[in-house]
Amino acid sequence: MPDEVARYLDCRPGQCVVDCTLGGAGHAADICRQIQPGGTFIGIDQDTDAIRNAEKRLPTQDIHRHLVHANFSSLPDTLRDLGISGVDAILMDLGISLHHIEGSGRGFSFQRDEPLDMRMNPNTRVTARDIINTHSEKALKKLFLALGEERLAGPIARKIAAARAKQPIDRADQLAKIITAAVPAAKASRRIHPATRVFMALRIAVNQELDHLETFMSAVPDMLKTGGRICILSFHSLEDRIVKQQLRAHADPCTCPPKLPVCTCGKKPLLRLLTRKVVRPSAEEVNQNPMARSTRLRAAERL
Ligand SMILES: C[S@@+](CC[C@H](N)C(=O)[O-])C[C@H]1O[C@@H](n2cnc3c(N)ncnc32)[C@H](O)[C@@H]1O
Numbered sequence: 001m002p003d004e005v006a007r008y009l010d011c012r013p014g015q016c017v018v019d020c021t022l023g024g025a026g027h028a029a030d031i032c033r034q035i036q037p038g039g040t041f042i043g044i045d046q047d048t049d050a051i052r053n054a055e056k057r058l059p060t061q062d063i064h065r066h067l068v069h070a071n072f073s074s075l076p077d078t079l080r081d082l083g084i085s086g087v088d089a090i091l092m093d094l095g096i097s098l099h100h101i102e103g104s105g106r107g108f109s110f111q112r113d114e115p116l117d118m119r120m121n122p123n124t125r126v127t128a129r130d131i132i133n134t135h136s137e138k139a140l141k142k143l144f145l146a147l148g149e150e151r152l153a154g155p156i157a158r159k160i161a162a163a164r165a166k167q168p169i170d171r172a173d174q175l176a177k178i179i180t181a182a183v184p185a186a187k188a189s190r191r192i193h194p195a196t197r198v199f200m201a202l203r204i205a206v207n208q209e210l211d212h213l214e215t216f217m218s219a220v221p222d223m224l225k226t227g228g229r230i231c232i233l234s235f236h237s238l239e240d241r242i243v244k245q246q247l248r249a250h251a252d253p254c255t256c257p258p259k260l261p262v263c264t265c266g267k268k269p270l271l272r273l274l275t276r277k278v279v280r281p282s283a284e285e286v287n288q289n290p291m292a293r294s295t296r297l298r299a300a301e302r303l
Contacts, residue, residue: 001233001281001297002030005091008231008274008299015088016040018079018223020072020216023097025054031091037062042087044078046071046121046207049099071121073212076219086225093233094213096120096203108203110176110195116169118199118206128202132169137161147210147238148201156182156198172199200236210238217246221270224302229274231299240278240296247273247300274299 005027011017011034019028022045032041041063043054051069058065070078072092079087100108106117107128118128135143137157144153159182160169169175176195183194204210220230234240253267279297286293 001279001285001292001295002027004279004297005231005233006030006034008297009089009091009229011035011039011089014038016042016084017089018042018044018075018087018091020044020075020090020092021094022050022054022067023093024099025050025057027091027093028054028058031089032059032063032065035063040064040084041066042078042082042084043067044070044072044075047097047100047104048122049104050097053099071212073215075216076223079223086228087223088225088228090220090223090228090230091232092216092230094209094239095235107172108199110172110179110193110199113171113173116172116175118203120207124207126206128206129168129170131202131205132160132175133164143205144198144201146201147204148197149237150197150201152183152187158182175199204238210242213239213242214246217242220246220300221250221302226302228302229299230271231297234296234298235294240298243298244278247271247298251300269303271300272303274301 009017009031011031013035015035017031017035017039019031019041022028022043025043028041028043035041036059041058043058043066045051046069048069051067054067066082068078096108100106100120105114106119107114108118116127116129116132131143140160141153141157144150144156150156156179159178163169163178169178179195179198188194224230232243234243250271251269251273253269254263255265255267256263275298281292281295
């Protein structure tokens with residue numbers, strides 16, 4: 001949704017803008033163009049591949065460019081280290097990049113014979129292989145239900161426990177085959193691969209995606225200048241719920257009982273919602289890019 005992102009971020013020449021999720025640097029390249037000349041661009045990614053790609057792809061002329069290998073949950077520290085007290089706009093495009101699926105070799109795709117890793121930041125400790133081979137069957141079921149909303153979590157966890165008793169599950173396509181065997185043909189979705197939800201749950205767990213998002217969202221007002229904007233693209237309901245709830249909490253923090261005629265808690269709104277309802281891609285965009293079909297956009301402005 002590049003047009004919608006541009007409209008909500010409303011970047012102008014000379015502004016200071018953060019892209020929290022560089023990925024392939026497509027949005028970042030647009031932002032750099034919009035804030036030239038004289039703008040400051042801060043690009044963050046927890047994957048060193050994304051930083052290396054951005055070093056090659058993004059301009060250095062007519063712009064102050066900072067590319068930082070970090071988790072966006074520590075953006076307040078990153079900004080402090082750079083001596084920046086507030087920014088004009090922040091973009092967050094959650095999830096994994098095309099590079100993760102097609103070129104990382106880290107087992108994000110269930111169609112590939114790759115190590116079952118799934119770490120976006122290769123410096124972190126726990127891999128998907130660790131989780132699949134060491135969590136109890138009950139813990140796996142809980143994880144697939146909570147983070148993948150997988151209806152067949154029980155039978156899938158059972159099949160995994162039986163398979164790993166014979167040999168460790170090390171490869172992405174090996175796990176995908178075990179999951180597929182646990183899903184009866186009658187219950188298989190025609191729209192998505194049987195392993196889609198389990199792979200998503202594992203990826204979210206390995207990268208602690210929801211915890212980092214919560215931490216980041218709670219600090220949003222402190223990082224924006226007055227009139228500064230944030231635009232967030234998410235891809236599943238668990239992420240979108242956190243984004244929606246935290247934006248609403250910053251926009252309407254009053255904790256007084258609704259019957260009270262005047263506010264006595266003294267908590268003032270810090271954000272104004274720019275999107276009352278979630279914004280979804282047009283049918284035309286989904287036609288052109290089917291991967292965009294689950295994108296949800298929300299935006300807000302600092303008061
Ligand atoms: C969907 S891609 C971004 C695509 C990008 N907007 C583009 O135009 O190519 C998401 C990126 O965010 C990064 N990422 C995800 N969670 C992160 C986190 N908590 N901290 C830093 N980077 C993160 C991933 O490594 C990935 O490169």
